[in-house]
Amino acid sequence: MAEVPGGVERSLGLVETQRVVLWDEHDPLVLESGEQLEHVAVAYETYGELDADAANCVYVCHALTGDAHAAGHHGDPARRGWWDNLIGPGKPLDTDRLFVVCANLLGGCQGTTGPSSVDPRTGRPYGLRFPLCTVRDLVTVHRRLLAQLGVERPLAAIGGSVGGMQVLQWALDHPDELGSGLVICASARLTAQNIAFSAVARAAIMEDENFHGGDYYEHGVRPDRGLSLARRIAHITYLSEESMRAKFGRRLQHDGEPLRGFGIDFAVESYLEYQGESFVNRFDANSYLYLTRVMDYFDPLGDAAAAIEQLRGSRTRFLVLSFDTDWRFPTQHSREIERMLIAARVPVTFREIESSHGHDSFLLPVPEYHRTVAAFVARQQPGGAS
Amino acid sequence: MRPDLEVVAGMVPVGSRVLDLGCGDGALLAHLIAERGCDGHGIEIDGDDVLACIAAGVPVSEGDIEDALRDFTDGAFDVVLLSWTLQTTRRPSAVLAGMMRVAPVGVVSFPNFGHWRLRSALALQGRMPSSPTLPQAWDDTPNIHMCTLADFAALTDSLHLRVRERVLLGSDRGPTGGLVSLRPNLLAAAAVCRLERTAGAAPA
Numbered sequence: 116m117a118e119v120p121g122g123v124e125r126s127l128g129l130v131e132t133q134r135v136v137l138w139d140e141h142d143p144l145v146l147e148s149g150e151q152l153e154h155v156a157v158a159y160e161t162y163g164e165l166d167a168d169a170a171n172c173v174y175v176c177h178a179l180t181g182d183a184h185a186a187g188h189h190g191d192p193a194r195r196g197w198w199d200n201l202i203g204p205g206k207p208l209d210t211d212r213l214f215v216v217c218a219n220l221l222g223g224c225q226g227t228t229g230p231s232s233v234d235p236r237t238g239r240p241y242g243l244r245f246p247l248c249t250v251r252d253l254v255t256v257h258r259r260l261l262a263q264l265g266v267e268r269p270l271a272a273i274g275g276s277v278g279g280m281q282v283l284q285w286a287l288d289h290p291d292e293l294g295s296g297l298v299i300c301a302s303a304r305l306t307a308q309n310i311a312f313s314a315v316a317r318a319a320i321m322e323d324e325n326f327h328g329g330d331y332y333e334h335g336v337r338p339d340r341g342l343s344l345a346r347r348i349a350h351i352t353y354l355s356e357e358s359m360r361a362k363f364g365r366r367l368q369h370d371g372e373p374l375r376g377f378g379i380d381f382a383v384e385s386y387l388e389y390q391g392e393s394f395v396n397r398f399d400a401n402s403y404l405y406l407t408r409v410m411d412y413f414d415p416l417g418d419a420a421a422a423i424e425q426l427r428g429s430r431t432r433f434l435v436l437s438f439d440t441d442w443r444f445p446t447q448h449s450r451e452i453e454r455m456l457i458a459a460r461v462p463v464t465f466r467e468i469e470s471s472h473g474h475d476s477f478l479l480p481v482p483e484y485h486r487t488v489a490a491f492v493a494r495q496q497p498g499g500a501s
Numbered sequence: 502m503r504p505d506l507e508v509v510a511g512m513v514p515v516g517s518r519v520l521d522l523g524c525g526d527g528a529l530l531a532h533l534i535a536e537r538g539c540d541g542h543g544i545e546i547d548g549d550d551v552l553a554c555i556a557a558g559v560p561v562s563e564g565d566i567e568d569a570l571r572d573f574t575d576g577a578f579d580v581v582l583l584s585w586t587l588q589t590t591r592r593p594s595a596v597l598a599g600m601m602r603v604a605p606v607g608v609v610s611f612p613n614f615g616h617w618r619l620r621s622a623l624a625l626q627g628r629m630p631s632s633p634t635l636p637q638a639w640d641d642t643p644n645i646h647m648c649t650l651a652d653f654a655a656l657t658d659s660l661h662l663r664v665r666e667r668v669l670l671g672s673d674r675g676p677t678g679g680l681v682s683l684r685p686n687l688l689a690a691a692a693v694c695r696l697e698r699t700a701g702a703a704p705a
Contacts, residue, residue: 432560453562454572460518460540462560466551483548490555 125204126195127162130187134158134226137259140235144255150246154235157260158183158226159218162202163210165265172266173208173492174257175217176274176281178477179349179406180398182225185217186210200480207489208273216264221256222248222406224399231332231399242401243329250277250284250413257281258289270495273297273488275477276444277410283452287415287422290429295495297434297488299477300441302448303416303455309443312352313407316345320400329401342400343391350390355440355473359383416455426459433463434491436477436484443474464491502528504675505610508668508693509584512608513537517579522566522600523586526550527559534559542578544569566590570599578604584693587611588644597696598660607662607696610670615649615686618672633672634690650686657696666695 138144138155145151160183165172175185175198186202188195198217202208208215219227222245230245237244261269272282272293279301286296302309320326323341327334354362363383367373374380379388416422433456437449446467456463468484470476476484502510506529513519516538521530524543527550533539543561545551554561562569567590581600588611590596600607612634622630629639637644648656657664669689671677681688 434555450572457542457562458574458577462540462542463562464551464555464560465562465564466548467563486552487555490552494556494558 126199126206127187127203127210128192129190130160130162130184130196131189132158132160132183132226135260135263137256137263144252146246146252146255147249148246152228152246154232155221155228155256156226156232157218157221157228157256159216159260160184160186160196161264162186162215163213165214169266170268170270171212172214172216172261172264172269174261174269174272175202175208175215176253176257176272176278177217177220178274178276178278179410180346180394180403181220181278182223183217183219183227184225186215197478200478201485201488207485207492209489209492213270213492214266216261216266218257218260220253220406222253222402222409224402225397227256229399230329230401230405240330240332242332243404245401245405248405248409250280250409250415251288253281253409254285254288257285258292268292268294271295271297271492273299274301275299276301276474277406280410280413284413284415286429286431286433287425290426290431293431295432295434295491297436297491298449298452299436300438300444300449300474301435301452302413302444303452304414304448305411310411312348313411316348317404317407319344319348320404323400326400329404331400337395338400339395342395342398342403343388345400345403346394346398347387347391350387352443353474355442355471357440357471358473358475361471362386416451419455419458422455423459426456426461429459429461431461432495433461434487435463435465436487437467438470438473438476438481438484439467440471441474441476502532504673505670505691505693506532506584508670508676509582509608509610510537512666512693512695513539513580513582515539518577519580519582520544520573520578520600520604521582521584522569522596523583523589524550524554524559524561527554527557527561529582529584530554530559530561531557566596567592567599570596570603573603575602576604580604580606580608582608584608584610585612588646588648590646593646593648594656594660597656597662601660601662601696601698605698608693609653609696610691610693611648611653612644612691613650613686613689614647615651616690617687618690620687632690634674650689650692653692653694657694661699662696663699664694665697668693 140153143151143153184196185198186196204211219225222229230241234241279298282296320341323338325336326338366382368385435453437446453465470481518540521543530541534541551563581604619630670691672690
């Protein structure tokens, strides 16, 4: 955490989500699949000031259910952005020196065009008629936003989980562009187990009686039960056994004797239910389908020789991090990325960070993790030797 | 930079692709990258040293040397360095074989346990010796596989490796010569050896 003498932590104050239209009917977004989107709006936030050379920009790629509100607050200082512990004055992404940008992903539901947006051709929400996107498409949108903000070469791009996938794809496709890439508990290729979890989560949504083939918007209902179940399944994979044992153990939700029925009896059951319920109030079920599918198909290093060729002469310096208790994307996933970068002679630093919090660790202020990010990013300062 | 690291650096061709096993705070790699135009990568198990490498802009992988070696393909590097680290490895012979698999050239520096100061301490006092080059007590040292210059020569022979160059070091870890080269196994405190595979080397 950012400590200053006197012990007062400095953080960003009030911030605002902004929205910009990046593609319209005169200039549609052509996706990797060849399909087109005639209107793409993007919600984003920025922190810190862009310097005169536009050389101090760090782009934050969010994960599956993140949004543009990465740091600061929207009016209630107690409710802060999802990466507020990492971004702010004196923090690892130091907004006293850096210009930090975070935008909601294409296909998302927090201000950026996605399946819940209205299709201008039909006047109805897209639903499952929204085109399937790829990680490359997500990066296309990031780059157009940065161009709009006057940034051609970000000092760094950073992301955890599917955020790290975006960083990797960005560096592969545009080897001259990123000064550095921070790829945290990510994967270059989902395993059968990963896809299986996503498949069950999607099935929970699509088999909900309120799903209506993705057109639930027009029926005035939402597949909340399915989305809640999907979130609960996924949430288990974000935690470690160790952290669940420490947080809940076999503790009961109620005082006294166990109820011995099929209702909520254990504390962990109550927690998961809360996670599911609060999630459905902020997330669209179709976005969940689309963004999990983006991850399933991601395989940029599948053709190793081609990937190495793409990376040859890259100017990007990488930091690849994993967490030892992460079983969603275990260290092996990060090591595959590291080995490929070494084989392509791209400078890469790898660490496996000790943390009991599993995949979720990337969102938490794990001291050694933050020290590592801070040291790496400080090294990439404009004007600093690198 | 430490004088023994200067000697090691001098054996690394300009512009080569270098792997440094047990790279510590990255001082040697930082020098090779900045002064000799090398592509460098380090392996280091100590977290604080890894952070120091990051702060110095030296690419490094945190982890165990033997695990890391297994991950690299044959000939992935031009030169592999093992400076002051051989004696800390669990299986020195496997490490040497592994490093000469991933690169045609290896540079190894190590303390000589045959040095007279160590021999005499053991012979006269009957206690595990220490010296300016090996200051730690026997129960508090990372050095678990000490060898003499003669032992090292026997090991390289058995692995079909040729010592193409050897620089003897004094107690200050700086290069030394003269009398020392008459009886190196008795008089040198340490050595730096540049190794190459011979035709008889076991296939990778």
